[in-house]
Amino acid sequence: MKLRRKLFASKDPYDCTRSQLFLDACKENYSHLITHCDDYKKISEGLGIKGVHDIKGVCDIPIIPTMLMKQHDFRSGRYMVMATSSGTSGKMSHVRFEFGALMAALRMSIKVTRYHGIMSFRPCRYIVMGYKPHRSNKTAVAKTAYLTTFLAPAISRKFILKHTSEGYKPDFDGIVKALEKYEKGKAPVRFMGFPSYTFFLFRLLEERGLSFKLPKNSRIMLGGGWKQFYQEAADKETFYKLAKKTLNIDEENITEFFGAVEHPILYTDCAAHHFHVPVYSNIVIRDPDTLEPLGMGKTGLVNLISPLCKATPILSIMTDDLGILHDGSTCPCGVKSPYLEIVGRVAPEDIKTCAAGAADILQGVKV
């Protein structure tokens, strides 16, 4: 995986000149997958890609939908760490990472977070708007939220979702108490986690007439997506205003991450709140009817490509998100690569067939 190493060692995480290296690294990954994963080979051949010579561009790489990964466990080599998707619909993908993938991910994280000024040596207090790590929780969201608390030395970590005997429960009152304490201290506070819980917290504070003047350099870092949250229609402007009003955190100190366990690339929004595509990945937006690649500015299914991982065939995956790829060359932040806008999700997956009428009984229950 020489080419992967080279790609992930790129100095500039948004270097637009490395598309050939990217394609070559993908081919290298593909060659590994078809020789180490029978299932991947079957799919590739089924789709008419008989070998690496059939891959002329990143669009040609066989696409594995996350929908299939939730139904079928793929393996393509030895691994060190396994993570699962959050499984909002009850089904989860299992993604395994080998040492090389973890190292590449680490390199990428350091480069990207440094680039966006998120990495700091100044100790801070973390409020994680997500899961408290627990042995029963293998979701990548819990792991990444926890890992993010290492981007600056932690004085303390407070979690909003606590594991109780009845499962995970939000503890808003505990957070309010912590805020009262932290406001009096000097250490910056860093919020990390789901946008939905963070937004609920803002509203709760607003309803109770509470506001805090958190120490300077406090930040909000959002990850885990707005997926379950479209109903609330919280537009980002409102979110930023509430952050200022309730916690005294300015918009420029709010950073959002985007990623998926099946595509563990760190997308970080720029000053203009755009998710530019880093050098480690490519995004192809595909026609919702034919899966043919679409040009910039058109809405379609989001096909995410990265040669990060060997142990699971996640070279080219398709999520159930709908998105648009925009031309990034005019973004005021200076990054020239295209940026992704997620505009929604496909309709619920549970296709309602006669056969499926009571079949959901089987999915959760082994009777």
Add this chain to the structure above:
Amino acid sequence: MILYDGKTYESSEQDRLLTELENRIPEILGKKQLSPEVVIEAVECLRNDLLEGKFDDLLASFPADVVDSYKQQAEALLSKEHLHKKLETELGNTYEYTTEYIKGFNQIRVRKMPLGVLFHIAAGNMDFLPAYSLAEGLMTGNINILKLPSADNGLSLKLIMQLIGYRPELKDYIYVFDTSSSDIQGMRKMAELSNAISVWGSDMAIAAVRGLAPTGVKIIEWGQKLGFCYITKLDEVEDAGKELEGLAKHIAQTKQLLCSSCQVIYVDTSDMSEVKAFAEKFLPFLEAAANANRSEEIGVRARDTLVSYTQRLKSYLGEEERHDNVIRGRSCSLIIAPDSELELSPMMCNVLVKPLPRENIGKVLYEGRYHLQTAGLICPAEDRKYLAELFTRCGLIRVTKSSDMSAYFPGECHDGEYALSRYVRIVNVEE
């Protein structure tokens, strides 16, 4: 959300309410019996309000033409006259009578009575089906526990609450739970409270319910069925183009999701080149129908495309039957297979096309006997009677025109039986 005693409760109250229901059931059974007239009146009120547009906001998520078609159906099928007719057709004479005297034997009074408590595990593939299944349970006087399908969009509960609004005495007979199917304890408790379980689903789902149910509970199965269309002597069929258009529309409109939907098109031949020629001829019809029925909503289209693509990849993995000979069109495909097995297609306008020479019909249908239900026919008029006879002799329940495979015919049975007759028992009391 739970509906219990006419009031709604949070799902978290399920355990408490189920325990309370255990005491409530014998009280209700001991006290009175629900008259079908009460149910019929409530259903007719619902129909009238629906036709007057009182539920238009609830139906706003459906396309306008679908709402119109629902209203048309409701006007006819939910009317008092039709419901009385349904009772008469499905239950026969419900009046109590005394058997004739036969020397040496005592006489008995004979009467049809409700089973007691019916637990409905309804399917989510048809709008309103959970509410309809519950209404059938009510018409036969049963106490009904309804587990909503996970895909229910809240419409069922609203309609059921309306029924109670019209006739509050119905509240003793309706208990709706939005239990997750993974809540095995909850489901088992509901099964234990019941005399019968009415379950819709696949073979495996039904096997799961059988495992869940206590011994002695009657299981009323509405299992998974597979529809097919049989095509013979297409050249001699009058207006064959219209017939093919009708079949294509049926496939596109149902997206092959119903038990009656066409999964396989059988061509009366053993020559694969004829099968292929038919598929090539049919593709433009299917493509046109698929595109005409394409949802405007990008999320739905993208979902359908993803599902089809995932199924296709599964076929490469050997998890689904693999077919190499596929003719693809925009948003649809025809999968040509050399065998004659009746099987589930990948659905969503991806239809199997197979050879089935007439002389093999009996064998193929016998092999598929557990899943037979609807056959559509495209044949010359003079062959129709013979084929309909042959199909029904071999186990088919419905033989229709190709365009009407999923149509509802007033007075029809379901999977060879009348639902209401399965929800009652016959009691004998010695004079």
